[in-house]
Amino acid sequence: MNILCYLTEIPDGQARGFCIGGRELMVLRLGVEARAYENHCPHVGLPLEWQANQFMSRDGEFIQCANHGALFDKASGLCIYGPCAGKRLRPVAVAVENGRVILDE
Numbered sequence: 001m002n003i004l005c006y007l008t009e010i011p012d013g014q015a016r017g018f019c020i021g022g023r024e025l026m027v028l029r030l031g032v033e034a035r036a037y038e039n040h041c042p043h044v045g046l047p048l049e050w051q052a053n054q055f056m057s058r059d060g061e062f063i064q065c066a067n068h069g070a071l072f073d074k075a076s077g078l079c080i081y082g083p084c085a086g087k088r089l090r091p092v093a094v095a096v097e098n099g100r101v102i103l104d105e
């Protein structure tokens with residue numbers, strides 16, 4: 001079982017990056033739940049962030065790729081604006097158990 005962090009270590013509505021066995025992930029907190037995606041933009045495959053743990057749009061409403069500005073829905077990973085509109089971030093299965101975010105795969 002891979003424990004990533006305590007959920008409370010991620011501010012609600014924000015995300016944090018992880019590297020697990022060479023795999024780059026971003027984990028997003030949505031209240032008492034977590035979502036995770038591979039940290040590769042479906043546009044050209046670059047990491048989403050330029051600065052550590054800076055994955056969100058300025059208003060906090062969307063995941064934003066820092067490279068060309070694509071915006072992604074937090075809950076589904078669907079790109080709703082930008083050069084990869086209609087594509088999705090690749091989801092990673094995580095669960096919250098006893099307050100801890102764990103990889104669930």
Ligand code: FES
Nearest residue numbers: 041043065067068
């Ligand atoms: S690499 Fe993400 S929008 Fe271009």
